[in-house]
Amino acid sequence: MKxxxxxxxxxxxxxxxxxxxxxxxxxxxxxxxxxxTEAGSHFVTPLSLTALSGDRVFSDLxxxxxxxxxxxxxxxxxxxxxxxxxxxxxxxxxxxxxxxxLASTLLLATDKPVVLAPSxxxxxxxxxxxxxxxxxxxxxxxxxIQPEEGDLACGEQGAGRMAGPEVIAAEINRLIVxxxxxxxxGLKAIITxxxxxxxxxxxxxxSNHSSGRQGYSIAESLAFAGADVTVVSxxxxxxxxxxxxxxxxxxxxxxxxxxxKLLPADIFVGAAAVADWRLDKxxxxxxxxxxxxxxxxxxxxxxxxxxxxxxxxxxxxxxKLVVGFAAETDDLVSNASRKRLEKNCNWVVANFVYQPENxxxxxxxxxxxxxxxxxESWPRMNKKQVADRLVARIVEFFKK
Ligand code: C5P
Numbered sequence: 147m148k149x150x151x152x153x154x155x156x157x158x159x160x161x162x163x164x165x166x167x168x169x170x171x172x173x174x175x176x177x178x179x180x181x182x183t184e185a186g187s188h189f190v191t192p193l194s195l196t197a198l199s200g201d202r203v204f205s206d207l208x209x210x211x212x213x214x215x216x217x218x219x220x221x222x223x224x225x226x227x228x229x230x231x232x233x234x235x236x237x238x239x240x241x242x243x244x245x246x247x248l249a250s251t252l253l254l255a256t257d258k259p260v261v262l263a264p265s266x267x268x269x270x271x272x273x274x275x276x277x278x279x280x281x282x283x284x285x286x287x288x289x290x291i292q293p294e295e296g297d298l299a300c301g302e303q304g305a306g307r308m309a310g311p312e313v314i315a316a317e318i319n320r321l322i323v324x325x326x327x328x329x330x331x332g333l334k335a336i337i338t339x340x341x342x343x344x345x346x347x348x349x350x351x352x353s354n355h356s357s358g359r360q361g362y363s364i365a366e367s368l369a370f371a372g373a374d375v376t377v378v379s380x381x382x383x384x385x386x387x388x389x390x391x392x393x394x395x396x397x398x399x400x401x402x403x404x405x406x407k408l409l410p411a412d413i414f415v416g417a418a419a420v421a422d423w424r425l426d427k428x429x430x431x432x433x434x435x436x437x438x439x440x441x442x443x444x445x446x447x448x449x450x451x452x453x454x455x456x457x458x459x460x461x462x463x464x465x466k467l468v469v470g471f472a473a474e475t476d477d478l479v480s481n482a483s484r485k486r487l488e489k490n491c492n493w494v495v496a497n498f499v500y501q502p503e504n505x506x507x508x509x510x511x512x513x514x515x516x517x518x519x520x521x522e523s524w525p526r527m528n529k530k531q532v533a534d535r536l537v538a539r540i541v542e543f544f545k546k
Contacts, residue, residue, distance in 0.1 A: 147175060147176070148177070148226075148322045149176070149177045149178075149179065149224040149226075150176055150177070150178050150224055150226050150227075150318060150322075151179050151223065151224035151226070151228070151258075152166070152167065152181070152229075153183070153227065153228065153229040153253070154180060154181070154190060154230065154231070155183045155185060155229060155235070155236045155249060156184075156186045156188060156233055157186075157189065157231035157266065158189060158231075158265075158299040159230075159299075159307070159308035160231055161189065162230075162308060162310065163190065163230050163311070164195070166230060166311040166315055167180070170315050170319075171198075171199075174318070176318065176319065176322065177199075178198075179201045179220075179223065180195040180199050180201070180203045181249055181252060182203050182205050183247065183248075184205070184247065187205065204248060206248060207247055207248040217248060217251045220248075220252060221251075221256035222256060222257055222258065225322055225325060226258055226260075226261060226321055226322055227252065227253065227256050227258050227260045227261070228260075228261045228262075228263070228318060229249070229253070229260070229261070230263035230291075230314055231263060231264070231265030231308045232264045233264075233265065234264075234266045234271075234273075234275075236249060236250065237262060237276060237279050238276070238279050239253075240253050240279075241278075241282050259289060259321060260288045260289065261288070261290075261291060261318065261321065262289070262290050263291040263309055263314050264276075264280070264291075264292075264306070265293060266293075266306045267298060267300050267306055268302055268306045269302075270306065271293060271304075271305050271306040282385065284387075285362075285384060285385040285386070285387050286388055287366065287388055287389070291313065292309065292531070293305055293307055293309060294310070320534075328371065328372025329371050329372060329545070330368060330372045330373035330413075330540070330541060331372035332374075333412040333413060334373065334376075334410070334412050335365075335374065335375045335376070335412065335413035335415065336375075336378060336405055336409075336413070336414050336465070337361050337376070337414075337417060338378045338416050338417060338418035338420070338452060339358040339364075339365070339377055339417045340356055340358035340361065340380035340381050340418055341354045341355070341356040341358070341380050341418070341419050342381070342397055342401060342418065342419070342449075343380065343381050343397065344397055344398070344421045344423070344424040344449075345397070345428045346428065346429065346433070346444065347428065347433050348429075348432055352423070352424070353381060353421070354419045354421070355419075355506035356380070356382070356418070356419035357383055358380070358381075358382025358383070358418075359382075359509070359529050360471075360511065360529045360532065360533065361377065361379075361382075362377065362379075362386065362390075363530045363532070364417060364533040366530075366533065367533040367537040368413070368415075368540070369387075369389065371537055371540075371541060373412075373413065375390060375391065376390075376392070376408050377390055377392045378393050378401055378408070380396060380418050380419075380420075381396065398420045398424060398449035398450060399424070401418060401420065401452055402452045405452060405456060406455075409456075409465075410463055411465045412465055413466070414456050414465040414467070414469070416469065416471060416491075417471050419473070420449065421449055422449055423446035423449060424446065424447060424449050425445065425446060426446065427445070453468065453491060454488065454489040456468055457470075466544075467493075467540060467543055467544075468489075469491060469494070469540075470485060470491035470494045471494065471495050471496070472485050472496040473496075473497055473498075473499050473505065474497070474499065475498070475499050475500070478498055479496070479514060479516065479521055482496030483521070492518070493539075495515055495536065496513060496514045497511055497512060497514070509528050510526055510527065510529065511529050511532050512524070512525070512527075
């Protein structure tokens with residue numbers, strides 16, 4: 147039987163964790179051992195947790211009676227460590243590496259994947275401190291189950307409500323299956339991500355707004371599913387997750403060469419925003435503002451289309467699955483479908499640039515998934531969820 151160590155910290159959503167324990171045990175045959183923080187004990191009692199989990203509840207870092215369950219053993223006794231609800235406080239502690247009670251100590255001591263289901267007031271959730279912590283933790287490989295939007299217990303409205311127990315239980319099950327089965331084991335994947343930079347002179351360059359977040363999320367999900375992943379990264383503001391192989395390549399030509407060096411591969415995902423044009427000749431000196439001239443002309447030449455080059459490789463060397471992206475401002479499906487054919491991609495993940503907020507540098511994305519056979523509109527999700535859904539399709543593709 148698979149085991150989850152469930153840490154319950156102090157949020158009103160703690161009542162949902164009781165249902166989560168029941169669901170994990172009954173619907174997924176996953177056993178649960180609970181750790182209750184001091185704040186959490188104001189919302190649910192050890193007695194309810196023991197009754198539902200069928201196990202004792204741990205709260206004290208320095209308990210003489212729990213010696214055989216020291217924090218190190220406890221943190222490693224499960225297949226997965228889940229914090230639900232995860233308050234702003236415990237998220238901040240984990241991001242900063244603080245360990246001053248049993249829950250925070252376990253989170254640092256564990257060698258198992260960690261899942262957080264945040265729960266808090268909308269302002270606390272949207273606060274840059276919390277958002278920075280979440281980005282930092284995601285980039286270290288912590289799984290975040292995004293809170294939902296709606297009425298909050300404090301009477302306000304917005305994002306911050308802990309995801310429902312069914313959503314969390316399904317995600318825990320998916321992760322436990324992923325940990326054990328590694329369905330993409332033995333397959334090699336190359337992912338391009340971020341923005342290219344085409345130098346103009348020693349100080350200026352042509353680039354774009356891509357954050358690289360979507361590509362890194364896909365790389366993480368692929369690695370989690372067992373693939374051997376290398377990210378070819380342009381300019382990005384993502385801290386690469388631990389354990390991912392990353393090759394840096396700034397210009398389109400460098401990026402293409404880096405990809406070609408990594409071939410052969412089974413999966414190629416082109417999520418980078420690659421400049422279509424570069425300067426025909428990079429200037430060796432900084433362009434001066436010459437008195438009396440109001441215009442400057444730069445000569446641009448076309449860049450190679452990386453994904454098209456990879457897509458059109460001969461069958462023996464072409465990755466079996468080539469996935470492109472298409473960010474459009476109009477005629478989404480027809481433009482993206484045309485690109486799928488022109489670039490010889492198996493699939494294209496298309497999205498509007500404005501949805502209505504700019505998709506670049508945004509945590510969420512609403513995409514249309516286009517294959518030879520079908521066009522599917524996926525609901526608005528965070529980029530990690532888009533990545534997980536795409537990787538689920540990749541797993542299906544290779545099963546066949
Ligand atoms: O044609 P467009 O730039 O919209 O196509 C986007 C897709 O093509 C993305 O997958 C992007 O990574 C890829 N691309 C590329 N090389 C280029 C331009 C785009 O690989 N020079």
